[in-house]
Amino acid sequence: xxxxxxxxxxxxxxxxxxxxxxxxxxxxxxxxxxxxxxxxxxxxxxxxxxxxxxxxxxxxxxxxxxxxxxxxxxxxxxxxxxxxxxxxxxxxxxxxxxxxxxxxxxxxxxxxxxxxxxxxxxxxxxxxxxxxxxxxxxxxxxxxxxxxxxxxxxxxxxxxxxxxxxxxxxxxxxxxxxxxxxxxxxxxxxxxxxxxxxxxxxxxxxxxxxxxxxxxxxxxxxxxxxxxxxxxxxxxxxxxxxxxxxxxxxxxxxxxxxxxxxxxxxxxxxxxxxxxxxxxxxxxxxxxxxxxxxxxxxxxxxxxxxxxxxxxxxxxxxxxxxxxx
Ligand code: PCA
Numbered sequence: 429x430x431x432x433x434x435x436x437x438x439x440x441x442x443x444x445x446x447x448x449x450x451x452x453x454x455x456x457x458x459x460x461x462x463x464x465x466x467x468x469x470x471x472x473x474x475x476x477x478x479x480x481x482x483x484x485x486x487x488x489x490x491x492x493x494x495x496x497x498x499x500x501x502x503x504x505x506x507x508x509x510x511x512x513x514x515x516x517x518x519x520x521x522x523x524x525x526x527x528x529x530x531x532x533x534x535x536x537x538x539x540x541x542x543x544x545x546x547x548x549x550x551x552x553x554x555x556x557x558x559x560x561x562x563x564x565x566x567x568x569x570x571x572x573x574x575x576x577x578x579x580x581x582x583x584x585x586x587x588x589x590x591x592x593x594x595x596x597x598x599x600x601x602x603x604x605x606x607x608x609x610x611x612x613x614x615x616x617x618x619x620x621x622x623x624x625x626x627x628x629x630x631x632x633x634x635x636x637x638x639x640x641x642x643x644x645x646x647x648x649x650x651x652x653x654x655x656x657x658x659x660x661x662x663x664x665x666x667x668x669x670x671x672x673x674x675x676x677x678x679x680x681x682x683x684x685x686x687x688x689x690x691x692x693x694x695x696x697x698x699x700x701x702x703x704x705x706x707x708x709x710x711x712x713x714x715x716x717x718x719x720x721x722x723x724x725x726x727x728x729x730x731x732x733x734x735x736x737x738x739x740x741x742x743x744x745x746x747x748x749x750x751x752x753x
Contacts, residue, residue, distance in 0.1 A: 452675075453486045454511035454667060459498025461616055462491040464639065465693050466568060466659050470514060473566075473661070473686040480678035485671065487512065492616060499596070502662075506560050511667040517553070517567065517660045519596045524556045525738040529745050530569070531598040532734055533654045533727035539695050542569050542656040544752070548745045553660070563668045565683040567658040568690030570633045571698035575650040575715070576642060577629040583719050593621065593630035601733075602631065605726050618642065634701035643708035650715050651702065652723065661686070 456474070460467050467489065474487035496504040501513035502520045521528035529549045536542045546567060557564045575581065579590075584606065592608035594600045595615060603610035608629070613621040618640040621627045625645075631654055637646065661683070668676060706712050715723070735742040 451484055451486060452667075452671065453488055454663065455488050455490060455495060456512040456514065456661075457490050457495035457501050457504060457510045458514040459493045459496075459501065459516075459614065459616070460491060460514070460659075461639070462489075464491075465635075465697055466514065466570075466690065467491050469568060469686055469690045469693065470661065472689070473682050476682040476685065477679055480682060481675045485675050485679070493614065498614060502562075505562055505662060505664050508561075508664055508666065510664075512565075512661070512663040514659055514661045516570075516596060517658050518598050521597050523560075524553070526552045526556070526741045526745065528598055528734065528738075529742070531596070531655050531657050532731050533602065534724050535727075535731065535746075535749075536656050537572075537653050539569070539656070539691065542658075543691070545745070545749055546658065548749055552741055552744065557662060558665065561665045562662045563665050565661045565663060565679070566687035566690070567660045568687060569656040569658045569694050571635050571656075571694055571701060572633065572651070572653040573631050573655050573657065574634055574702075575629065575631050575648075575652050575654075576637050576646045576710075577648045577650070578645050579628065580648055580713070581629075581650065581719070582716055584722050587629070590628040591626060593618065593627040593632075595632065599631060602726075602730065605730065606723075615640075622646065633698070634705050635697055637710075638701045638704045641708075643705065643710050646710060649702065649705050649710050649712050651712065652715060652720075654727070 456470065458467055458470065470489055474489055477485055477487055495510055496513070498515055499519045501515040502523070504510045505513045517527045518531040526549060530536065530542070530545060536545050554564050579586065587606040587608045590608045591611045592603040592606065593613045594603050594610040600610040611621070611627050613627060615636060618636070619642070622642060622645040634649060637649065668679070671679065702712060735746065
């Protein structure tokens with residue numbers, strides 16, 4: 429009897445062993461360069477997950493729009509074409525309007541407020557992701573968005589007819605409000621677009637200016653602290669649910685650590701990036717008070733339009749944001 433029993437046990441073990449020991453690989457697509465701090469953070473997240481799962485879950489990072497383009501990554505994960513991805517959250521506004529809450533001009537002026545906004549925005553984002561078969565892992569902000577320009581900017585008239593580089597629907601609307609001509613340019617193509625004379629100005633972080641070495645064509649940088657957009661990292665729910673409970677816990681733990689690390693890195697890089705622009709000959713200036721008021725008013729108009737189009741879910745975020753308990 430014994431040998432038969434052993435054989436049966438072996439057969440059972442053999443049938444389970446591959447499932448227990450099999451290695452799972454997730455492809456994670458991002459639209460930013462491998463050297464970007466967001467991507468570096470993802471690499472570390474991947475290493476930590478691999479270590480915690482003893483090599484059972486490998487996250488293969490595909491940077492620089494190589495697997496899918498930045499603005500298509502949400503859809504690609506939703507449709508199961510990639511297991512995981514990273515994109516700038518506001519690129520999802522068409523489908524998930526509250527994803528644009530962090531790109532409304534002049535609502536958030538510091539990392540502390542950005543953190544507060546994220547706490548209020550997160551539950552809604554998680555809910556919408558879940559409804560689309562995705563699980564949110566973490567989000568990390570870009571440094572504050574400032575104005576880069578080839579010419580000095582003294583008044584609203586200085587934007588009229590200029591070619592303003594945009595990176596999503598929100599920045600396109602802002603360019604329109606300023607009377608500029610929106611030119612959609614991916615982050616990784618900014619240097620090329622400048623060299624080809626396709627853009628005169630853009631609102632983005634000093635860090636993005638540094639990464640694309642914008643000095644030369646760009647001569648001025650204004651720290652208007654317009655908003656703090658976030659990148660989100662997410663995985664398809666099916667891929668996540670297929671993991672063992674232990675592996676799922678390791679992924680969530682590594683994601684929470686990546687979020688904390690990313691916020692710190694963003695803040696640490698913000699100041700140095702503006703200095704680097706200065707050292708490369710870009711003039712760091714303040715916009716005149718009149719223009720400051722005018723663009724703040726434009727920001728209010730943008731907020732009104734946005735809240736009106738989004739409805740109750742916008743109130744769920746901004747009522748507690750403006751009236752904390
Ligand atoms: N850099 C990205 C998004 C926000 C930022 O600071 C870009 O310019 O596309």
